[in-house]
Amino acid sequence: METELQSFIEKYDLLGCIQCGRCTGGCPVTVRTNLNVRRFVYDSLDEDILEELANLPEIWDCTACSTCAVRCPKGLKPLEVLIGLRGILVEGGRVQPTVRDALESVFREGNPWDKPRAARCDWMKDLDVRIAEPGEAVENLIFVCCTIVYDPKLQVIAQNLVRILNKAGVDFAFIGEDETCCGSEVHNLGEEGLFEMLVEDNTELLNSFNAKRMVTISPHCYTAFKNEHPDLKMEVVHYTQLVGELLEDKKLELTREVPQRIVFHDPCFLGKQNHVFDEPRYILGNIPGAELVEFDRCRERSLCCEGGGGKMWVETESTKERLSDTRVKDARALEAGILAVACPFCELTLDDSVKAKGFEEEMRVAEILEILGEAIED
Numbered sequence: 001m002e003t004e005l006q007s008f009i010e011k012y013d014l015l016g017c018i019q020c021g022r023c024t025g026g027c028p029v030t031v032r033t034n035l036n037v038r039r040f041v042y043d044s045l046d047e048d049i050l051e052e053l054a055n056l057p058e059i060w061d062c063t064a065c066s067t068c069a070v071r072c073p074k075g076l077k078p079l080e081v082l083i084g085l086r087g088i089l090v091e092g093g094r095v096q097p098t099v100r101d102a103l104e105s106v107f108r109e110g111n112p113w114d115k116p117r118a119a120r121c122d123w124m125k126d127l128d129v130r131i132a133e134p135g136e137a138v139e140n141l142i143f144v145c146c147t148i149v150y151d152p153k154l155q156v157i158a159q160n161l162v163r164i165l166n167k168a169g170v171d172f173a174f175i176g177e178d179e180t181c182c183g184s185e186v187h188n189l190g191e192e193g194l195f196e197m198l199v200e201d202n203t204e205l206l207n208s209f210n211a212k213r214m215v216t217i218s219p220h221c222y223t224a225f226k227n228e229h230p231d232l233k234m235e236v237v238h239y240t241q242l243v244g245e246l247l248e249d250k251k252l253e254l255t256r257e258v259p260q261r262i263v264f265h266d267p268c269f270l271g272k273q274n275h276v277f278d279e280p281r282y283i284l285g286n287i288p289g290a291e292l293v294e295f296d297r298c299r300e301r302s303l304c305c306e307g308g309g310g311k312m313w314v315e316t317e318s319t320k321e322r323l324s325d326t327r328v329k330d331a332r333a334l335e336a337g338i339l340a341v342a343c344p345f346c347e348l349t350l351d352d353s354v355k356a357k358g359f360e361e362e363m364r365v366a367e368i369l370e371i372l373g374e375a376i377e378d
């Protein structure tokens with residue numbers, strides 16, 4: 001137990017914590033749950049209670065937004081302590097059935113949605129797209145994302161990216177049925193062994209292509225490939241960076257008006273975690289007829305939608321208002337007609353809140369690629 005304790009303390013640098021409380025002070029979910037991440041960092045120093053801590057339901061309230069890590073003056077990652085505690089439960093097979101099923105589905109079919117691998121490319125069946133061959137040179141290898149490929153509501157995001165890249169004359173190709181979960185949410189759910197296996201297999205697969213760069217659509221895939229795959233031999237970008245570049249170089253022209261007031265919701269995995277703040281705003285600022293406004297809580301201070309950290313598969317209890325509900329109310333107060341997002345999880349959670357709040361008449365949630373689809377001619 002001594003060795004295990006040492007490794008837990010060392011792994012998360014728990015002795016570096018000065019108990020300043022900035023992590024808990026910044027944590028967005030503390031307003032609606034019992035989660036006190038500073039407390040978990042402190043309590044985890046005691047070897048005898050790790051198991052007990054892992055059994056506290058609030059470890060599943062964390063959305064992995066990373067605000068605590070951004071705010072920690074000692075450079076610690078408090079959220080990883082919670083993920084480490086989740087790992088204790090995963091190892092013992094003591095997780096909710098929805099979590100277990102998602103993890104098993106990733107292992108079996110390469111996606112957490114219990115969908116067959118053979119259906120991974122169904123979304124592109126009427127499109128003329130290229131599937132990359134190993135060794136064949138391709139400028140931009142597109143990594144689509146498990147959530148986008150299987151959700152009929154979200155497939156339009158990838159379909160619009162195809163339209164846009166074709167319009168701009170970009171050389172691109174897809175991975176096809178071999179595309180396998182990036183592992184971001186697998187890590188956040190605490191399944192470290194499976195995550196390591198995915199990193200190894202995906203690195204081998206992706207390096208087999210002769211790609212200059214990989215373009216990800218989801219910020220979760222972006223952060224996983226950019227930050228957690230050290231042996232990947234290609235640049236990794238988020239699509240907003242590529243599209244921003246195309247607009248700047250005048251390779252893409254937006255000619256149709258979208259006469260709407262638009263407010264952009266920064267995804268935690270794109271903004272806070274990777275500092276991609278300007279490109280989405282640059283794109284939206286170029287939409288003809290649109291007026292771009294800002295949330296008070298934007299960029300580094302953006303409010304989490306609670307879609308990350310494995311929360312798509314975790315049931316937690318709270319009687320307090322969901323953060324996504326707060327977010328759509330803030331957008332409504334700004335009289336925005338479009339709440340723009342750049343992440344599939346943000347789209348799902350915020351769209352759900354727009355419906356729950358009965359705001360459908362006044363506003364809609366739209367991925368930037370959907371808005372771009374309206375702004376280009378066919």
Ligand code: SF4
Nearest residue numbers: 017018020021023072
């Ligand atoms: S912000 Fe960092 S140093 Fe401060 S209590 Fe949290 S983990 Fe400890």
Ligand code: SF4
Nearest residue numbers: 027062063065066068
């Ligand atoms: S990652 Fe976000 S939700 Fe999780 S403990 Fe840190 S601040 Fe709170």
